[in-house]
Amino acid sequence: MAAARRGLCEICPNAPPEHVDHCRKTGRVRGVLCFNCNSAIGKLGDDPGAVRRAAAYLEGNSWKPTLVAPGVYQLPS
Template sequence: MRCGEHKPHAAFDRKRSNLDGLQRHCRGCGTSYHCPAPEQPSVTRVPEGHKRCRGCGEVKPHSEWHRKGDGLASRCKACRAAMAPAEHLRRSYGLNEAERDELIASQGGVCCICQSAPAVHVDHCHKTGRVRGVLCFNCNSAIGLLRDNPETINRAADYLEGNAWKPTLVAPGVYRLPS
């Protein structure tokens, strides 16, 4: 408690990592710490029902924030939306945007498979997690729907070329499978 007052548990936010499950400072002290008084010229006071974003530094109403636990997130919806693509690349593939752009440039800016559509979706091996390249939406979806199985993809290519996998009727009820 920065204020030195004894207050009921309801005056404190939750914090599971502390033994008693509560923050060390009451809500009022926390607000005054993070939202300084107007006598400090470099920082403006945050009005009731608003919060300052850690990302952009703007003061926005609570409607511009996602809920997180009992309170609000530390960054506004707009900052989180702008951060989302880069976070997805880092978390899912271990790449940053520059590395992804380098991959796209090395492919000439087009999908590795169809070589006509722009490359926008990172493709990776689901067993090893290794990034294979950057594909267009349709090619990336096709590989995923065929479960990354080369045999299935080869059979699909044979089918498209007219060499369909069909059993041959040898006798009534007896079929010979193609080799």
């Protein structure tokens, strides 16, 4: 797996993969990650929604209202 990624983490291309990542519910191997990326997704509870919210927060989008109809905005919850 690591060779297929040219010896780099599957999330960040900055570090060598040191950990085989797996789904904690099914035990299925997902890939190889560096320590930091493996820890980060684990601390977010392996929840894709939490990862998306974290990305939106970092991009500054989590606090912006969403246009749902002309002149109608939905505030983030």
